[in-house]
Amino acid sequence: MEKDYQKLFDGLVSPSVPARLYDSVLLRIDVEARHASRLKFAVFAPLAFLSSVAVVVSFQYMARETAQSGLSEYLSIIFSDGGTILSYWKEFLVSLVESAPVFGATLFLGAVLALMGSLRVTFKNAQTTFTHIQLA
Amino acid sequence: METHDKKLIADYLEGDTNALALLIERNLKLVYRYAFRITRDVEDAKDITQETFVKVWRNIGKFDLDKNFRTWLLGIAHNTAIDLLRKKRNFVFSDFDNDDGNFSETIVDPAPLPPEIFERAEKKELLDDALGQISPTYREILTLYYEEDLTFAEIGTILSKPLNTVKSQYRRSLSALRKILSE
Numbered sequence: 001m002e003k004d005y006q007k008l009f010d011g012l013v014s015p016s017v018p019a020r021l022y023d024s025v026l027l028r029i030d031v032e033a034r035h036a037s038r039l040k041f042a043v044f045a046p047l048a049f050l051s052s053v054a055v056v057v058s059f060q061y062m063a064r065e066t067a068q069s070g071l072s073e074y075l076s077i078i079f080s081d082g083g084t085i086l087s088y089w090k091e092f093l094v095s096l097v098e099s100a101p102v103f104g105a106t107l108f109l110g111a112v113l114a115l116m117g118s119l120r121v122t123f124k125n126a127q128t129t130f131t132h133i134q135l136a
Numbered sequence: 137m138e139t140h141d142k143k144l145i146a147d148y149l150e151g152d153t154n155a156l157a158l159l160i161e162r163n164l165k166l167v168y169r170y171a172f173r174i175t176r177d178v179e180d181a182k183d184i185t186q187e188t189f190v191k192v193w194r195n196i197g198k199f200d201l202d203k204n205f206r207t208w209l210l211g212i213a214h215n216t217a218i219d220l221l222r223k224k225r226n227f228v229f230s231d232f233d234n235d236d237g238n239f240s241e242t243i244v245d246p247a248p249l250p251p252e253i254f255e256r257a258e259k260k261e262l263l264d265d266a267l268g269q270i271s272p273t274y275r276e277i278l279t280l281y282y283e284e285d286l287t288f289a290e291i292g293t294i295l296s297k298p299l300n301t302v303k304s305q306y307r308r309s310l311s312a313l314r315k316i317l318s319e
Contacts, residue, residue: 005310008263009282015172017165021182025160025189032190 037128044121051115058111062104069099141205145196156196160189166206166284167213173279174217174272184220188213204290210280211294221272266316274309281306 066072074096078085085092141162147155164185171184191212199208267275280286280294292302 005278005313006282009278012263012283014165014169014283015178015181017168018178018182021168021185022161022164024182025164025186026157028186028190029156029193032193 034129037125040121041125041129044118044125048115048118048122051111051118054111055108055115058104058107062101062108065101065104069101071096071099071101074099138205142201145199145205146201149197156193160192163206163209164189167209170210170213170279170284171217173267173283174276175221176268180220180224184213184217187216187220191216204293206284207286207290207293210284210286211296214276214294262317266313269316270309270312273305274312277302277306278309278313 074092077092141159144155144159144162148159167188168181168185171188172178172181175181175184188209192209195212199205267278270278276295277291280291281288286294288299288302288306291297292299295302297305
């Protein structure tokens with residue numbers, strides 16, 4: 001029974017694909033891709049600028065925090081009194097950790113990562129925004 | 137063919153934009169033919185085809201390479217066709233899916249076509265006209281089964297219907313077609 005119907009459908013003429021449909025599909029995707037790129041560029045370029053400002057500000061904050069923490073004094077002891085450091089290395093390490101500018105360093109690291117990420121997306125989409133994507 | 141399509145997808149995801157163009161070229165006829173069979177309108181079929189491949193491009197990163205690409209592609213085409221037909225005209229969704237799909241044990245297998253009807257129906261226009269007179273749901277199932285050589289399970293995936301529903305609608309579609317061809 002199915003063979004009858006299969007034979008019928010085998011004889012059915014397949015509709016021919018209209019000329020230029022392929023080109024119009026590619027063109028449509030190209031338009032959508034450029035639109036998406038422009039949008040990402042418009043969002044991430046300002047973010048990259050803001051991140052770079054945040055990097056500068058957070059670095060200054062971290063430097064101030066370091067100066068106030070006494071970390072540099074602890075570090076200089078390594079060169080001036082290395083022997084004592086070796087004897088009390090555990091306590092020295094604890095002091096180093098306690099005086100480390102953790103908050104400032106975290107802010108700075110976060111700002112650097114945000115800058116790197118937003119720069120990556122910005123440059124990637126700057127290329128496709130300003131040049132045609134060639135799909136074929 | 138399926139392997140080649142998946143290789144093209146993998147290549148595209150690694151940055152080869154030519155791979156997407158090739159993928160589209162390889163599957164353009166499949167999608168267009170399917171869209172045309174449902175809508176029976178060249179412009180609608182073109183719109184559906186274009187929109188389908190745009191959706192493929194948008195979602196290709198989410199495609200599971202372990203799955204069947206053709207059923208995924210035709211599933212997108214199916215949903216796109218429904219959306220477009222709904223927007224374009226006074227389209228009653230139930231026209232497209234008017235069967236609750238309960239698989240009934242009492243549905244008798246459609247009888248084979250008598251030779252005289254078969255001979256008449258071999259005239260291509262007759263079958264095409266008959267397909268135009270049955271519901272889009274039935275036309276879709278027959279097209280996927282006989283023209284695209286898909287299994288009922290694959291058809292169920294494309295149409296998001298249980299297997300028994302597809303089988304039930306398949307039997308009904310053959311009955312409907314036979315009735316029209318017999319007239």
